[in-house]
Amino acid sequence: MVSPAVITAPPPSSADSGSGTIPELTPPPAFATPQAALPRTLWGLDPFQLYTRYWAAHGVQVVRQGEPSPIVKHAELFLLTEPRTLVLFKLQSVVMDALNWVNPQVLFLRLHNTRERAYREQVVTDPYDRFVKFTRLYDRWDHLARVVLTPEREVAELWQSAPDPLTGWRRLRRFTPRIDRMTLSVDGNAYGESSDRELAYFVHDLLETWQRPDATVARAHRGPGGVWKDPTSSVGPGAKFIGPVWIGAGRHITGDRTPVIGPAVLWDDPNQRPATEALEWLDIQPTAPPAEPAPKSTTTAERILKRSFDIVFAFFAILVTLPLYPFVMLAIWIEDGRPFFFAHKRETIAGREFPCLKFRSMRKDAEKIKQQLKALNRADGPQFYIENDPRLTRVGKILRKYNLDELPQFWNVLLGDMSIVGPRPSPYSENQFCPPWREARLSVRPGVTGLWQVRRTRRAGSDFQEWIKYDIEYVETRTWWLDMVIIYKTVMTMVRKGTRQ
Numbered sequence: 001m002v003s004p005a006v007i008t009a010p011p012p013s014s015a016d017s018g019s020g021t022i023p024e025l026t027p028p029p030a031f032a033t034p035q036a037a038l039p040r041t042l043w044g045l046d047p048f049q050l051y052t053r054y055w056a057a058h059g060v061q062v063v064r065q066g067e068p069s070p071i072v073k074h075a076e077l078f079l080l081t082e083p084r085t086l087v088l089f090k091l092q093s094v095v096m097d098a099l100n101w102v103n104p105q106v107l108f109l110r111l112h113n114t115r116e117r118a119y120r121e122q123v124v125t126d127p128y129d130r131f132v133k134f135t136r137l138y139d140r141w142d143h144l145a146r147v148v149l150t151p152e153r154e155v156a157e158l159w160q161s162a163p164d165p166l167t168g169w170r171r172l173r174r175f176t177p178r179i180d181r182m183t184l185s186v187d188g189n190a191y192g193e194s195s196d197r198e199l200a201y202f203v204h205d206l207l208e209t210w211q212r213p214d215a216t217v218a219r220a221h222r223g224p225g226g227v228w229k230d231p232t233s234s235v236g237p238g239a240k241f242i243g244p245v246w247i248g249a250g251r252h253i254t255g256d257r258t259p260v261i262g263p264a265v266l267w268d269d270p271n272q273r274p275a276t277e278a279l280e281w282l283d284i285q286p287t288a289p290p291a292e293p294a295p296k297s298t299t300t301a302e303r304i305l306k307r308s309f310d311i312v313f314a315f316f317a318i319l320v321t322l323p324l325y326p327f328v329m330l331a332i333w334i335e336d337g338r339p340f341f342f343a344h345k346r347e348t349i350a351g352r353e354f355p356c357l358k359f360r361s362m363r364k365d366a367e368k369i370k371q372q373l374k375a376l377n378r379a380d381g382p383q384f385y386i387e388n389d390p391r392l393t394r395v396g397k398i399l400r401k402y403n404l405d406e407l408p409q410f411w412n413v414l415l416g417d418m419s420i421v422g423p424r425p426s427p428y429s430e431n432q433f434c435p436p437w438r439e440a441r442l443s444v445r446p447g448v449t450g451l452w453q454v455r456r457t458r459r460a461g462s463d464f465q466e467w468i469k470y471d472i473e474y475v476e477t478r479t480w481w482l483d484m485v486i487i488y489k490t491v492m493t494m495v496r497k498g499t500r501q
Contacts, residue, residue: 041248041268041273041276042246042265043217043219043220043230043249043274044219044249044268044273044274047086047202048193050203050206050213050217051086051202051206052279053213053216053217053279054088054209054210054213054216055079056216056279057212057213057215057216058077058091059075060076060077060078060091060149061079061156062079062081063078063079063080063081063156063159063160064080064083064160065082065159065160065161065168066083066160066163071153071156071157071160072281075281076151077099077150077151078149078150078151078152078153078155078156079147079148079149080147080148080149080150080155080159080168080172081145081147081148082145082146082165082168084192084193085145085191085193086190086191086193086202087145087188087190088188088189088191088202088205088206088209089109089187089188089189090186095107095149095184095186097465097469098184099149103433104180104181104182105150105151105176105181106149106150106155106172106176106180106182107149107150107182107183107184108146108182108183108184109146109147109148109149109185109188110146110183110184110185110186111145111147111186111187111189111190112185112188113145113188113189113190155172155176158171158172158175182464184465189201189202203263203265207244207246207263207265208244208263213228213246214228216279218277219231219249220246223247225239225240226244227241227244227245227247228245228246228247229246229251230247230248230249230250230251232249232250232274233247233248233249233250233251233253233266234252234253235247235252235253236252236253238254239253239254239259239260240260241260241261241262242260242261242262243262243263243264244263244264245260245263245264245265245266246264246266248265248266248267248269249268249273249274250268250271250272250273251266251268253266292436293436293439293440293476295443295444295476296475296476296477296478302480305480306419306483307416310413310419310420311413313413313420314410314411314413314414317407317410318410318411318414321407321410324404324407325407328340328359328395328404328407331395332359332360332393332395335394336360336363336393336395340360341408342357342358342359342361342362343357343358344356344358344427345428346426346427346446347426347428347442348425348442348446349442349445350442351431354417356409356412356417356418357409357412358406358409359399359404359405359406359407360396361392361393361395361396361397361399361400361405362389362391362393362396363392363393366391369390370391373386373389373390373391402494403497406448409448410448413448417445418445418446418448419445420447420448420449420487421448421449421482421483421486422444422446422447422450422474423441423446423450423452423475424446424447424452424453424467425446425447426441426446434468437468437471437472440471440472440476441471441475444474444475444478449486449490450474451470451473451474451482452471452474454486454489454490454493456470
């Protein structure tokens with residue numbers, strides 16, 4: 001049998017029953033000892049300590065305002081969150097790529113809550129205990145969290161010493177240069193520490209997320225059936241478990257009852273609660289960085305074929321579009337005079353610089369105005385982008401809308417500086433943000449179009465990460481067929497633009 005304990009079962013969703021009713025969580029038992037008033041613990045750790053151990057297993061120290069915990073020097077990263085808030089999200093993939101390759105001083109994360117809002121139904125009666133109606137009660141905690149990841153101890157101390165969250169956010173933006181900041185949007189969950197129901201959701205999700213609690217919890221040992229148990233607990237030979245189950249100190253399970261269905265926690269017996277063990281940061285395995293990009297090698301014949309295709313395609317593209325040149329140049333001259341073309345220094349294969357040609361779509365003093373507009377930059381990386389850019393001329397807006405400003409780049413293809421398909425051509429300053437990304441993308445010629453241009457979603461806070469992702473994907477997997485698909489999608493996009501009313 002299972003000794004008296006609080007079992008945290010998975011919080012049911014509104015779809016768990018036909019009526020949409022969600023039962024109340026099992027309340028803690030009223031122990032007869034004075035220890036009953038103490039918070040529940042597992043392996044000597046309360047829910048917040050389990051939370052900090054989870055992030056410590058990833059080399060991350062949780063830092064919240066007003067808490068006197070010291071900033072440890074052995075943490076790889078610091079997670080800055082608001083007081084009384086717990087967050088869970090995945091570090092791998094986009095987040096770790098940004099941290100290891102772009103290396104921002106401050107990485108702002110917008111967490112989009114993936115958990116459905118649960119509700120329960122309560123019976124309302126009159127003073128004579130007669131039924132009146134049902135009332136649907138939704139969870140009040142509906143917090144879409146903003147958090148920060150930083151490798152800098154000074155930034156963590158700045159956040160920790162702030163008197164309130166608003167001051168903390170202002171400090172981070174005031175003392176961190178824009179070039180050293182980055183913003184991403186990721187899926188995750190936020191929980192209110194002051195709500196028992198939210199803590200139950202948190203423990204439920206933690207059990208499903210944390211596969212190896214023994215990484216930072218010395219008392220966690222693998223038991224029969226894959227459960228994690230305390231050394232002082234026991235599991236009978238006939239016990240059955242379905243899903244993840246964690247068993248606290250002093251709990252004993254025999255095999256003569258129904259299976260324990262997880263995610264579930266059997267909290268420590270208050271009479272046998274172990275002391276909280278110190279966290280040894282030096283014993284934590286460092287988080288592995290992402291693998292270095294591996295550009296695909298090509299044969300001499302493949303390179304000759306691609307270069308031949310570039311020359312033929314560019315020649316016919318110039319032949320077809322050349323009649324448009326006088327009209328575009330005339331429109332530019334009427335509105336803003338000369339020059340008709342704009343040449344910007346970009347890097348091509350092996351880092352060689354070349355003048356990337358475009359029809360001029362901006363005012364002559366665009367670079368000077370750019371310095372005044374930096375505060376309005378909406379891009380999440382080294383790019384510069386603002387809606388309704390005042391530097392654009394009226395003719396320039398039309399050229400940008402239909403990509404006509406990039407027609408002169410076919411001359412760059414003929415000269416060997418660019419290819420029809422490849423990574424976006426970028427200047428030296430942008431390529432310094434991420435050395436592995438730089439070396440990968442400069443292993444091939446930049447393209448008039450590319451994988452990023454046809455796959456980007458333009459979601460706020462994700463454009464730069466998509467740029468890195470698709471550039472690396474292209475250089476690692478490029479084929480003749482992939483180039484044809486990209487060209488086709490680019491042409492179809494331009495056709496849709498031209499026919500859109």
